[in-house]
Amino acid sequence: MTVLRIVILGGGPAGYESALVAAQLGARVTVVDRDGIGGSAVLTDCVPSKTLISTSDRVTAMRDASRVGVGTGGGEVVVDFAAVNQRIKELAQQQSEDIAERLVREGVTVLTGSGRFSASQPGRTHRIEVVDAAGGVADTIEADVVLLATGGTPRVLSTAVPDGERILSWRDVYDLTEVPEHLIVVGSGVTGAEFASGYSEAGVPVTLVSSRDRVLPGEDPDAADVIEQVFTRRGGTLVKQARAAAVRRSGGGVEVELTDGRVVTGSHALMCVGSVPNVEGLGLEHAGVALDEHGYIAVDRVSRTSVPSIYAAGDCTGVLLLASVAGMQGRIAMWHALGEAVAPLRLKTVAANIFTNPEIASVGIPYSVVASGELPARIVKLPLATNARAKMQGHLDGFVKLYCRAATGHVIGAVIVAPNASELIFPVTLAVQRSLTVNHLAATIGVYPSLSGSVAEAARQLMLHDDLD
Numbered sequence: 416m417t418v419l420r421i422v423i424l425g426g427g428p429a430g431y432e433s434a435l436v437a438a439q440l441g442a443r444v445t446v447v448d449r450d451g452i453g454g455s456a457v458l459t460d461c462v463p464s465k466t467l468i469s470t471s472d473r474v475t476a477m478r479d480a481s482r483v484g485v486g487t488g489g490g491e492v493v494v495d496f497a498a499v500n501q502r503i504k505e506l507a508q509q510q511s512e513d514i515a516e517r518l519v520r521e522g523v524t525v526l527t528g529s530g531r532f533s534a535s536q537p538g539r540t541h542r543i544e545v546v547d548a549a550g551g552v553a554d555t556i557e558a559d560v561v562l563l564a565t566g567g568t569p570r571v572l573s574t575a576v577p578d579g580e581r582i583l584s585w586r587d588v589y590d591l592t593e594v595p596e597h598l599i600v601v602g603s604g605v606t607g608a609e610f611a612s613g614y615s616e617a618g619v620p621v622t623l624v625s626s627r628d629r630v631l632p633g634e635d636p637d638a639a640d641v642i643e644q645v646f647t648r649r650g651g652t653l654v655k656q657a658r659a660a661a662v663r664r665s666g667g668g669v670e671v672e673l674t675d676g677r678v679v680t681g682s683h684a685l686m687c688v689g690s691v692p693n694v695e696g697l698g699l700e701h702a703g704v705a706l707d708e709h710g711y712i713a714v715d716r717v718s719r720t721s722v723p724s725i726y727a728a729g730d731c732t733g734v735l736l737l738a739s740v741a742g743m744q745g746r747i748a749m750w751h752a753l754g755e756a757v758a759p760l761r762l763k764t765v766a767a768n769i770f771t772n773p774e775i776a777s778v779g780i781p782y783s784v785v786a787s788g789e790l791p792a793r794i795v796k797l798p799l800a801t802n803a804r805a806k807m808q809g810h811l812d813g814f815v816k817l818y819c820r821a822a823t824g825h826v827i828g829a830v831i832v833a834p835n836a837s838e839l840i841f842p843v844t845l846a847v848q849r850s851l852t853v854n855h856l857a858a859t860i861g862v863y864p865s866l867s868g869s870v871a872e873a874a875r876q877l878m879l880h881d882d883l884d
């Protein structure tokens with residue numbers, strides 16, 4: 416059989432995960448990447464922000480140590496942001512290099528440059544041009560299969576253009592040489608909430624500008640309430656029903672003008688108002704690849720675009736902007752292209768976590784659907800403060816909310832708000848993915864005392880005699 420030639424544009428989680436699968440299955444794989452293997456996930460977005468938050472978690476632990484009888488002897492907790500930023504950048508770069516080395520070890524060819532479809536397409540195959548930093552075509556490659564995995568870029572409001580000094584995108588913050596005296600975070604989606612929480616926990620005065628009446632508008636309202644309480648208790652300021660009309664430099668700082676005329680002043684503004692897909696300049700028109708109504712590359716559940724043998728995965732598809740989903744979309748694309756058995760992506764089985772203090776993890780059917788009665792369900796919510804281990808650790812903010820199908824007891828979702836919710840959600844994710852019931856969870860003998868004990872306890876409370884019959 417002939418060896419399939421696969422070209423992947425973009426070396427983020429969608430691109431590198433699919434390259435590894437395709438190489439393992441014997442394809443001849445080339446990855447073309449513009450900004451560094453690992454993509455924005457590793458170099459500028461996910462990995463750096465989670466590393467920053469690991470630092471702020473340490474600060475939180477030191478500050479809250481008095482809850483368990485430990486003090487700092489009156490000394491302040493000091494954060495050396497220059498050292499923190501240096502560590503973040505080195506860690507991200509190292510992670511990028513580790514992934515690039517792995518690709519090369521697996522026989523993948525890695526080319527640096529911007530990939531695009533050539534204006535002259537051969538017909539049965541695809542012709543890709545690799546454009547170098549000077550704008551010249553450095554390489555031309557023929558491919559039997561193309562995977563588009565070009566990710567996204569921070570959305571820029573024309574009235575609030577980042578300057579990298581005072582008006583920042585989330586990609587600029589690691590270059591700051593001074594600690595913001597007063598950081599204004601504009602946008603209270605997942606990105607805004609994480610940065611507001613992270614910087615606030617690290618001791619920076621933060622004002623969070625939220626366009627709605629609560630932070631994290633897409634998330635569980637009970638979870639958002641906890642985040643607001645902890646943020647304000649730490650000294651953060653929330654400005655609600657506040658849409659930024661413009662952000663400009665003023666004196667030594669910035670001012671954020673809201674659409675209702677209010678003005679919020681601070682030293683720096685961090686814009687977290689969403690992102691846009693990287694589809695410009697890809698020459699999609701030459702290949703006939705269609706976009707959806709929001710400007711993302713349209714794909715089905717096995718990552719096929721409108722053109723046979725051209726696939727797309729990750730943030731450029733807008734399916735669910737998570738590194739985990741990007742990687743799985745990419746693997747599914749390669750399995751499909753290379754004739755392996757493949758199950759379409761099931762979005763409701765995806766676990767997601769918001770790395771605020773405390774973290775919010777969720778999986779399954781959204782809580783709003785069961786709370787409204789749209790889907791009959793049994794629901795239980797256990798405050799973290801009822802868990803013995805949480806009491807010992809002094810972690811009292813949060814809860815475990817678990818729900819199952821009313822008739823059968825099948826676990827259909829959970830929202831967990833806890834310091835390590837990202838870890839606690841895993842058993843529930845497995846239950847949702849494998850169609851387990853609350854009986855299965857309740858009958859599992861876990862560790863005592865443990866936070867995961869609340870997951871088993873919630874399952875026990877959801878059991879009915881019928882489930883045992």
Ligand SMILES: Cc1cc2nc3c(=O)[nH]c(=O)nc-3n(C[C@H](O)[C@H](O)[C@H](O)COP(=O)(O)OP(=O)(O)OC[C@H]3O[C@@H](n4cnc5c(N)ncnc54)[C@H](O)[C@@H]3O)c2cc1C
Nearest residue numbers: 425427428429449450454455456530566729730736737738
């Ligand atoms: C602040 C922040 C924190 C996040 N934290 C998390 C988290 O904790 N967990 C999580 O699951 N997700 C997180 N995400 C989301 C996650 O980062 C994205 O879902 C993920 O990066 C998507 O991966 P990707 O491969 O589609 O794209 P990317 O990671 O964006 O990679 C795309 C790559 O393609 C390159 N490229 C673009 N155009 C071309 C071209 N024409 N030719 C060649 N290369 C090109 C880019 O330079 C880039 O290297 C976070 C996002 C943000 C903004």
Ligand SMILES: NC(=O)c1ccc[n+]([C@@H]2O[C@H](COP(=O)([O-])OP(=O)(O)OC[C@H]3O[C@@H](n4cnc5c(N)ncnc54)[C@H](O)[C@@H]3O)[C@@H](O)[C@H]2O)c1
Nearest residue numbers: 602603604605606607626658659687688689736768769770
């Ligand atoms: N931990 C994680 O896994 C993680 C972290 C960050 C991002 N992400 C992914 O990225 C996705 C996008 O998140 P995001 O927060 O970057 O974007 P988003 O689009 O979800 O949120 C942007 C927010 O900014 C607000 N906004 C827009 N214009 C505004 C203005 N002028 N003034 C004030 N507010 C304004 C919007 O109302 C919205 O609430 C998430 O859904 C998630 O999939 C994941």
